[in-house]
Amino acid sequence: MAAPEPEAPPTAPTRAKDHSPWNWLLFIPIVVPLIPAFFNGDSPRVFGFPRFYWLQLAFILLGVGTTTLVYQMTKKRGGR
Amino acid sequence: MWRDHLTEIIVFSLLFLLVSVMGFVAARWRAPKDMAHLDEWGLGGRSFGGWITWFLVGGDLYTAYTFVAVPALMFGAGAAGFFAVPYTIVIYPLVFLVLVRLWSVSHRHGFVTPADFVRNRFDSPVLALLIAITGIVATMPYIALQLIGIEAVLKTMGVTGDNALARHLPIIIAFAILAAYTYQSGLRAPALIAFVKDSLIYIVILVAVIYLPYKLGGWGDIFAAADAKFDASPNPNDGILLNGNNQLQYVTLALGSALALFLYPHSITGVLASRNRDVIKRNMSALPAYSLLLGLIALLGYMAIAAGVKPLPGAKEGTVDSNTVVPLLFDQQFPDWFAGVAYAAIGIGALVPAAIMSIAAANLFTRNIYKEYLKRDASAAQEANVSKITSLVVKVGAVACIVFLDPQFSIDLQLIGGVIILQTLPAVALGLYTRWFHRTGLIVGWVAGMGLGMWMLYQVASPTRKHFGGSAFPLSEFGFDTTKTIYVGIVAVAVNLAVAALVTLALRAAKVEEGVDGTEPDDYFADEGDPRVTPGTERDADSAREPVA
Numbered sequence: 001m002a003a004p005e006p007e008a009p010p011t012a013p014t015r016a017k018d019h020s021p022w023n024w025l026l027f028i029p030i031v032v033p034l035i036p037a038f039f040n041g042d043s044p045r046v047f048g049f050p051r052f053y054w055l056q057l058a059f060i061l062l063g064v065g066t067t068t069l070v071y072q073m074t075k076k077r078g079g080r
Numbered sequence: 081m082w083r084d085h086l087t088e089i090i091v092f093s094l095l096f097l098l099v100s101v102m103g104f105v106a107a108r109w110r111a112p113k114d115m116a117h118l119d120e121w122g123l124g125g126r127s128f129g130g131w132i133t134w135f136l137v138g139g140d141l142y143t144a145y146t147f148v149a150v151p152a153l154m155f156g157a158g159a160a161g162f163f164a165v166p167y168t169i170v171i172y173p174l175v176f177l178v179l180v181r182l183w184s185v186s187h188r189h190g191f192v193t194p195a196d197f198v199r200n201r202f203d204s205p206v207l208a209l210l211i212a213i214t215g216i217v218a219t220m221p222y223i224a225l226q227l228i229g230i231e232a233v234l235k236t237m238g239v240t241g242d243n244a245l246a247r248h249l250p251i252i253i254a255f256a257i258l259a260a261y262t263y264q265s266g267l268r269a270p271a272l273i274a275f276v277k278d279s280l281i282y283i284v285i286l287v288a289v290i291y292l293p294y295k296l297g298g299w300g301d302i303f304a305a306a307d308a309k310f311d312a313s314p315n316p317n318d319g320i321l322l323n324g325n326n327q328l329q330y331v332t333l334a335l336g337s338a339l340a341l342f343l344y345p346h347s348i349t350g351v352l353a354s355r356n357r358d359v360i361k362r363n364m365s366a367l368p369a370y371s372l373l374l375g376l377i378a379l380l381g382y383m384a385i386a387a388g389v390k391p392l393p394g395a396k397e398g399t400v401d402s403n404t405v406v407p408l409l410f411d412q413q414f415p416d417w418f419a420g421v422a423y424a425a426i427g428i429g430a431l432v433p434a435a436i437m438s439i440a441a442a443n444l445f446t447r448n449i450y451k452e453y454l455k456r457d458a459s460a461a462q463e464a465n466v467s468k469i470t471s472l473v474v475k476v477g478a479v480a481c482i483v484f485l486d487p488q489f490s491i492d493l494q495l496i497g498g499v500i501i502l503q504t505l506p507a508v509a510l511g512l513y514t515r516w517f518h519r520t521g522l523i524v525g526w527v528a529g530m531g532l533g534m535w536m537l538y539q540v541a542s543p544t545r546k547h548f549g550g551s552a553f554p555l556s557e558f559g560f561d562t563t564k565t566i567y568v569g570i571v572a573v574a575v576n577l578a579v580a581a582l583v584t585l586a587l588r589a590a591k592v593e594e595g596v597d598g599t600e601p602d603d604y605f606a607d608e609g610d611p612r613v614t615p616g617t618e619r620d621a622d623s624a625r626e627p628v629a
Contacts, residue, residue, distance in 0.1 A: 026173035033166035034335055036327040042320075048299030052321050056165045057375050060368045063169045067176055068365040075358065 022073040029063035085237040088411070091420025092237070092427060095280070096254070099273045099428050103261030106268040116461035118192050121266035121468060122443045124353045126187065132271055133363050136436075137350040138370045139274030141168070141341060143222075144229030144430035147281070147377055152402040154381030155391075158310050158318045160326055162378055163334045168371040171338040172364040179342060179351050180360050181512040181604040186352055188606045189599065193440075194348050194508045195448040201511050203595025204519040205452055210526055211504050212448035215345040218501040219441045221493030222344070223478040226430035226437075227251050228403065228487055233423040235392055236407035248483045254427070255434075259475045262435045263468050267353055270435040277432050280425035282373065288383075288422075289376045292413060296386045302379075305386035315543075320382075325563045329552045332567035340498045340569060343508055345440035346433065356608035377406075384409045399544075434475070442470035492548045496537055499551070499569040503529040506573075506580050512604065515597050521584035529576025536568040 032038065039055040046054045110127065112120045119126055128136060146164070153161030182197060191197045195215065199208035230251050234240070240247050261269045293299050303320060310318040317326050341347055354360050384405040389412060394401040407426070410419040446467040451458050458466070481489070507522045517525075539557055542549025552565035587594075 023177060026177055029173050030170050033169045034331040036322060036331060040322050040327065045300070048301075048303060050303060050320060052159060053162070053303075053375075053379070056162065056169075057372065059166065059169050060371050060375070063172055063371075064365050064368050067172055067361070070176070071361045071365060075361075 020070075020074045022070045025066055025070050029059070029066045032062060033059045083238075085239075085411075085416070087416035088237050088420035088423060089239065091417050092233075092424045095276075095421070095424035096427060099276050099431065100257050100261065102272050102276065103258070103269040103431075104264060106261070106272040107265040109265075109268055109272055115266070116464045118443065118446065118460065118463045118467055119190070121464045122192055122439055123349065124267040124271055126353060127355050128271065128353050128359070129355050130359050130362055130366075133350070133354040133359050134366050135274040135278050136267075136271045136353065136432075137347070137363060138367055139270065139277050139429070139432035140346055140350045140436045141171075141367075141433075142370050142374055142429075143226060143433040144426050145222075145225040146374065147426055147429060148229045148232050148403045148406055149225075150374065150378045151381035151384065151406045154378050155384050155389075155405045156318070156381075156402050157315075158306060158320050159322050160317070160330060161381065162375070163330050163337070164378055165371060165375045166331070166334040167337045167341075168374055169368065170335060171341055172368060174338060175342050175351065176361060176364040178509050178512055179348070180357050182348065182508075183351055183354070183357060183360055184606040185512070185599055185603045187608075188603050188610065192352070193345065193444045193447050194343070194504065195444060197599075198507045198511060199448070199452075200598035201515060202507065202517075202519040202522065203598065204523075207507060207519050207523055207526075208448050209452065210523065211507055212444040214500055214504050214526075215444045216441045218497035219345055219437050220474065220477060221481065221491075221497050222346075223434050223437045223441075223474065224481040225491065225494050226434040227255070227478065227482045228491070229430045230254060230427050231482070231487075232401070232403040233407050233426050235401070236404055236411055237423065245483075248479075251482065252479055254431070255475055255479050258431050258435060259438075259472050262438060262471055262475075266468075267349070267436065267439055270432045270439075271353075273428065273435075274432045277425065277428040278370075280421060281429060284418075284422045284425050285373055285376055287418070288380065288410070288414075292380075292383045292387075292409075295413065296383060302382050302386045306382040309385050326552065326565060329565040329567055332570040333551065336502060336567045336569035336573075337498060339505060339509075339573070340502045343501050343504050345444055346437040349436055349440040349443065358607075380406050380409060387412060434478070438471040438474040438478075439467070441474045442467040445470045495548065495551055496534070499533040499537060499572055500530060502569040502573045503533065503576050506577055516584070517580050518584040518587045518592070518594055520587055520592065521580040521582075524583045525576040525578075525580025528579040529572045532575050533568055533572030536571065540568070 033056065039052050039059075041052065042050040044051060049057075107115070110125065112125050115121060150161055150164045155161075182194070185191065185197060189196075189200060191200070193212065193215070195208040195212040198211050199205055202208075234250055239250055265272075293302060296302055296305075307320050310320060317323060322330055351360060354363070387409055389405050389408045391400040391402045391408065392404040393399065407419075407423060410422045414422070446463050450466050451463060455462070503526050506517060506525055510517065536553045536557075537551065538547050540549045540551065540553055541547065551568050553568045553571065555562050555564050555566055
């Protein structure tokens, strides 16, 4: 077991950051790619790709966009 | 015959030799003062920045087997194989939310494995032992599968023999070299090699997805060829779109695989090796580049259909080895030297995850079995040493699995591996958020989830086999009047959670001792530079403070 630690550093700002409401946005790229009704179809085709394929590949951009946005909005102000 | 593939074999061997040298040199790359510590050997000094983490974790999660098996699945079953794309989209927001907390608490307490965390959080060596054993058992067949990836390539190059030993000699040599440099350089070896591996894969795939559609008449023709093949097949569940029966399976498999992937010890090892929280979070935006790559690789399966590839025969009479479709496609459509580069990308692609997996399994053994039960006062140097030796044992075990057992056995075990690693979700992932569950509840839930998962997998039949035929469980077995199927792991973990919750309520009512939480709320947000995060150089003074953490 961990021994009692020495004096605790100030934690309030860190905690506020981690509990940011922006984090809720991350559920979008978790839920949307798991709804077959969105992507399980053939039309419209893009460059010959049925919707099933191009839309799921496009969801990658949704994931990237969301994680980037949340990272930017929650990162430490001022930086290090 | 191998003589027809001489150019391919030469290119493959040269690139393989190059990364072997890199693996040994890696010990001196970003060299620590003292390599005889698990943080150095097993976690690369916990110092990797954005780029290294990107290559390392990318090389770790997207294994050679994935690159070979996913297109093989598309070739055989169509749309169902594309689950790899949603699977690798969903995982990153999950890591962003969950594993960043694990990084923080691990950094502050010096945890090396997920089981270290569980032991401290729930004050239960037994639960930690279960988590560690689950991790090791789930990882072993995964390592063996990497060998199947290499074998698919060797087979296509005609490097085979008449008996089991001659046939497996090349992979035995490859793994011996891998074992030697992993022993010497630890996590630094796969981190350095990952640069070569991933660069090769990106080049090969970009060329392939631009050139092959041009040669095969465009994407429209490729999809049309795939559609025609599935229309003609007697299987009702293949096709270029999902049908009513397999949609539930598709999404539960994607979600379950994503949850499983980030619980696998090797993913956690990759994440814990990064320098700070920002590195991890930024990587969650950058790693999906690999998902795009994987999506394109998956479509190679359809290109193989359009190109009329016929897979090589399997180990048993009358079977085909569909893992050979991608190597064959390259052999057929590209000049020999380029096919050689592609094969090297797959071959080296097997080494990176195999090294990280063996390190992760070795760390679990060292921290949660050796140190916990065999030698409680082990020094940091002894820990590192035990881990190094264990990593050798793990690799010998993986090679033995492939040489002496039917490769199908490893595939079955890996299928089981995904289901069983999911059973650590309540303790590891939910444990990062709440200590509401009672430690005994988690143990009972684990037992229930494991038991149910095994039973369900056993019940799944495929056209060729009666048991362990896949992970798509027909809901009719539960008495539902439907032809829908669902991923076994999701059901098992749901039952695991329900049982854990019920037992927790009962134990709490009976006022059973819950143990002491060794972590504090703000441990989960600690970052690099935090006064209580252990910096690499002062570690030794610090490790005395927390003997059994």
